[in-house]
Amino acid sequence: MINRKAPLEGESFLAAIREELRRDAQARYLHRVALVSLMVGGLNVNTLSEVSGISRNTLSAWLTRAMEEGLEGLRPKKQQGRPSRLSPEQLNSLKEVLDNDPLLYGFSAWDGPSLAAFIEKRFGVGFSVRQCQRLFRRLTQGRVRAVRTVCKA
Numbered sequence: 001m002i003n004r005k006a007p008l009e010g011e012s013f014l015a016a017i018r019e020e021l022r023r024d025a026q027a028r029y030l031h032r033v034a035l036v037s038l039m040v041g042g043l044n045v046n047t048l049s050e051v052s053g054i055s056r057n058t059l060s061a062w063l064t065r066a067m068e069e070g071l072e073g074l075r076p077k078k079q080q081g082r083p084s085r086l087s088p089e090q091l092n093s094l095k096e097v098l099d100n101d102p103l104l105y106g107f108s109a110w111d112g113p114s115l116a117a118f119i120e121k122r123f124g125v126g127f128s129v130r131q132c133q134r135l136f137r138r139l140t141q142g143r144v145r146a147v148r149t150v151c152k153a
Contacts, residue, residue, distance in 0.1 A: 025075075028076050029074055032074040033071060035054070035059060036074065039063050085127075086125060090123055091139065094139060095139045095140075097118070098115075111136075113129050115127075116128065116131075
């Protein structure tokens with residue numbers, strides 16, 4: 001953690017600014033607004049790129065976005081990531097299946113390997129065991145699954 005009360009010089013000051021921008025979405029937004037305002041005010045993109053350490057392409061993209069979408073276009077957006085290979089309906093169906101006894105579907109317990117096999121058979125989509133473990137945890141909100149044990153008398 002950076003001590004904000006201590007005086008900073010040179011590279012450490014620049015590093016502190018970049019860390020603050022990385023940490024706070026509102027700071028990133030205001031930084032973008034300030035840089036776009038400098039470009040609109042006539043500051044050369046190449047000069048601003050050299051001074052700010054931000055590429056010319058990024059600065060130009062921010063300027064274009066601000067001109068097309070207004071200042072709201074400069075707000076950081078949540079990254080979407082890769083789309084799910086299962087539809088929302090399939091995920092809901094899978095959640096209901098996981099609430100049932102795995103014996104009904106030919107498995108002794110719900111775990112990564114059994115879930116991967118079930119998804120492949122039911123939906124024709126291949127998932128790794130690790131991805132199925134994550135999916136299981138997400139769909140069951142971390143509920144502990146029952147483990148079947150056979151007692152010998």
